[in-house]
Amino acid sequence: MRDAITGLIGRYDQLGRYFDRDAIDRINGFYSQSALRLAAVELINRDAAEIVREASQRLWKEDPELILPGGNAYTTRRLAACLRDMDYFLRYASYALIADDATILNERVLNGLDDTYKSLGVPTGPTVRGIALLGVVVCEQLSEAGVADAALLDSVVKAPFDHLCRGLASTNVRAR
Secondary structure, X not given: OOOHHHHXXXXXXXXXXXXXXXXXXXXXXXXXXXXXXXXXXXXXXXXXXXXXXXHHHHHHHHXXXXXXXXXXXXXXXXXXXXXXXXXXXXXXXXXXXXXXXXXXXXXXXXXXXXXXXXXXXXXXXXXXXHHHHHHHHHHHHXXXXXXOOHHHHHHHHOHHHHHHHHHHHOOOOOOO
16 A cells, blocks of 8 residues: 555656655645544544444435345445445545545455445445545544645545545446
8 A cells, every 4th residue: 555655756767857845845744734633543444333323324324225124235234334334444544544645445446345345235325425525524523623624624634535436436337
């Protein structure tokens, strides 16, 4: 797994170039946002179960058919699988968040996931909404704690969640 700095070093090394102003600005941005990234990851580590619970409750409230008979989260086994997947997405988003590199989610999560969901008949629309809600809950909790303003939370903390949403939304699968 790489982070923003090692990825940047790798690109410049391949080109055989010294860092230019853009690279230095990128490194400066990485370090200037490190306290926010650490606060977000600490929150996720500490409150993962609560974040998943809150996001899932919001999802069920928005789309109650999911937990009714015939819905993809109906039955205890399917509900548990949905919550497990939300926790999985939250954990991997925290890795991408601390690394400041959402592309690590491609290899670790997105590649092959659409095939898996298609084979299981899992609709990605509600999954995408659930992931977006995870990002919203994390940002709300950080905002309530006074960690950063909403604009910075949206641009930094939501980035991995948005990346996951875009990746899954491009292969939206309908429920069977």
